[in-house]
Amino acid sequence: METEIELKFFVSPEFSSQLLSKISQAKILQQSSRMLGNIYFDTPDQILRQHDIGLRVRRFDDVFVQTLKTAGRVVAGLHQRPEYNAETNGTDPDLSLHPADAWPESFVVADVQQQLMPLFSTDFERQQWLIAMPDGSQIELAFDQGDVSTNGLTDPICEVELELKSGQTDALFTLARELCTDGGMRLGSLSKAARGYRLASGYQGDAITTLDFMPLRADESVETVFVRTLEHALDHWHRHEQIYAERQDANALIQIKQALGLIRQVFVLFGGMIPRRASALLRQELQWLEGELDWLEEAASIEQLLADKAYMLRKLNAQKVLVKQLHERQEALPDEEAMLALMQSSRYCNLLLDLSRWILSRGWQPFLDDKGRTKLAGSVKPYADATLARSWQELQDVFPAERQLDRVEYCDQQPRLIRNLMSGLCFANLYDEDKRAGFRMPWLDLLRGIEDLRQLEPIRTLLADHQEDDLVQMEKWLERREESLLHAMNQTRHIGIELSPYWP
Template sequence: METEIELKFFVSPEFSNQLLRVIAEAKILQQSSRILGNTYFDTPDQILRQHDIGLRIRRFDDVFVQTLKTAGRVVAGLHQRPEYNAETNGTDPDLFLHPADAWPESVNVALVQQQLNPLFSTDFERQQWLIAMPDGSQIEVAFDQGEVSTNGKTDSICEVELELKSGQTDALFTLARELCAEGGMRLGNLSKAARGYRLAAGYDGDEVKALPFVAVNGQESIETVFVNTLEHALAHWHYHEQIYVECQDQEALHQISQALALIRQALVVFGGLIPRRASALLRQELHWLEGELDWLEEAASITHLLAEKGQVLKKLNMRKSLQKQLQIRFAALPEKDDILRLLTSARYCGLLLDLSRWILSRGWQPFLDDKARIKLAGSIKPFADGVLSRSWDELLDVFPSQRVLNRIDYFDQQPRLLRNLMSGTCFAELYDEDKRAAFRMPWLDLLRGIEDLRQLESVRTLVEQYDDDDRKQLEKWLSRKEESLIHAMDQTRQMGVELIPYWP
């Protein structure tokens, strides 16, 4: 068995020129070009896929190699999977070529063997270079161009893969950083096999999902939960990046923003044990990306106001004029092509690479003293109780029941409320589900209320463009909407502050 460690990138055919320029400056140990044909197999009910297992037979130069890949780990394009290879005499798979301990206990290998059928194929040309890195590591660089095909359907392949053959994982990130210096690369979380399964199933893409709670249990250490939280957010981010690339769903960008918020909050929550200087450069780049996406709130507001031919504005005399002005504002916001360029930019790719490297190498460890290391090894539950208690005290301080809040007050405290809810996302699974849900519900409602209140700001900025009568009508309309929302939000806030916390 070998553990395959590689970085995958989606690129365009034109990227080959950029790739060759970087490789020309490297120390090349070997170089080759091959036409590779691969057939992937599974049972009718896809038992292998259910266990995150891939089975293929690869053909090259009249040699047939059967490969079994079992469940592994993917962190923003870095794939780590156990791999078993065996030469075979033909195109029919033989599962017994691989060791018995390669299979999960729940898999009946003999039964699976009887039911195997070819599912899809991948055929591509692979240009390949074995590179010697300055630290002594050896990395195989592959540039693949071809297609995935099944039942008359095809999907193009154009990818770069960096596989660590020997040495340190850090060398992969060093070379990847050099390759992405001019942009044009996007970290890939979908393998060729995953794309083949999707094509075979007629599956167009994934659905946008709300950010789920981090999986955590009371036996884990503080550091383990910190790592799991970052990987959880990164997986959510990368999942929705792929959705946006495929169908340009703006809600997918909103979920990327949610993932960024969780990463930023994790750095704050665990910041008492991990010095800020350990993540200074990452926080700087995360802040940059948040700035690149800060238009999303306005876009959502305008989309809401213009929905169903502007029904929200239907009672206003200047409705058509407002619609036109809002459409102009919307047209000035970043377009799909702008976002796609961002997602393949050198800075964006570099941020994902640096974040992945930081997580995998435990980049904070050199900044810790012995006392901090001991604390990080401690149990998560007391730590979580303390974090949530402090966060709750802060929330009570800014949202006291007796205080009268206007729209600006609510806007000012929106980031604090979001951070509080994100802290809960980190540790939610440690606590009783019903108590937790009941406690979080009014605060989630309050956050949605603030978001609804912000939707009016796109109209508020246009008030001064109108003459007296129209301006007065618009101001009165805004005032009624604002009063109604704030009244509901005040009631929700009152409910929230009276609840008993779900943590000890």
């Protein structure tokens, strides 16, 4: 058995000239080009896929190699999977060629063997270079161009793969950073096999989902939860990046921004143990990317105001003028092409690479003192209790029950409320589900109220462009809507303040 460790990137066919230019500067040990034909197999009910197992027979130069890949780990484009290879006589798979301990305990290999059928194929040209890195590591760089095909359907392949053949994983990231200096590369979490399964099943696209609670145990260490939460957020980010690349749905960008917010909040939550300087560069770049997505809130507000032929604005005399102004503002916001270019930019790619590298190499550990190491090794439950208690006190301080809050005060506290809810998200599964849900509900409602308030901001920014009569009407319209929202929000806030915490 070998453990395949590789970084995968999606590129355009035009990237080849850029790639060749970069390779010319490297120390090449071997170079080759060949056509590879691959057939992937599974049972009718896809029992292998259910266990995250891939089975293929590859043909090259009249040689047939059967490969079994078992469940592994993917962190923002870095794939780590156990791999078993065996030479065979043809394209018919023979599961007995792989050791018994390669299979899950519940598998009846003989039964699976009888049901195997070809599901899809991948055929591509692979240009390949073995590169010697300065630290002594050797990396195989492959540029693949071809197609995934099944039942008359095809999906183009154009990928760059970096596979560690010997040496340190860190060398993969070093080479990747050099290759993406001029942009044009997007880290890929989907393998060719995953794309084949999608094609074979009539895949119509993943659903956009909100950040979910992460399974936790009270006896897990603080450091384990820190790592798993970062990986959870990174997975959410990368999944929705793929969705956006496929169908340019702005809601996927909103989820990417949510993931960025969670990552930044994780750095805050564990900042008492992990010095800020350990993550300084990452936090700087995360803040940059959040800034690149700041327009999403305005875009969502404009879209809501224009919904149903601007029904919300129907009572305003200036409706037609407002609609025209809102459309003009909408057109001035970043478009799909700009967002796709951002995802293939050098800075974006490097941020993902650096974050993945930092997580995998435990990049915070050199910055720890003995006290920090001891705290990180401790059980997460007491730490979560104390963290949520501090966060709750902050909410009580900024949303006091004894006075009313206005629009500006609510909007100013929106980031703090989001951070508080993110803290609860990190530790949610350590606590009773019903109590937790009941406590969070009014604060989630309050957040939605603030979002509704901010939805009116595009109208407020246009007030100065209108004549006095229309201006007075628009101001009264805004005032009525704000008063209604603030009344409901103040009631919700009082309900939230009076609730008993769900943690000890």
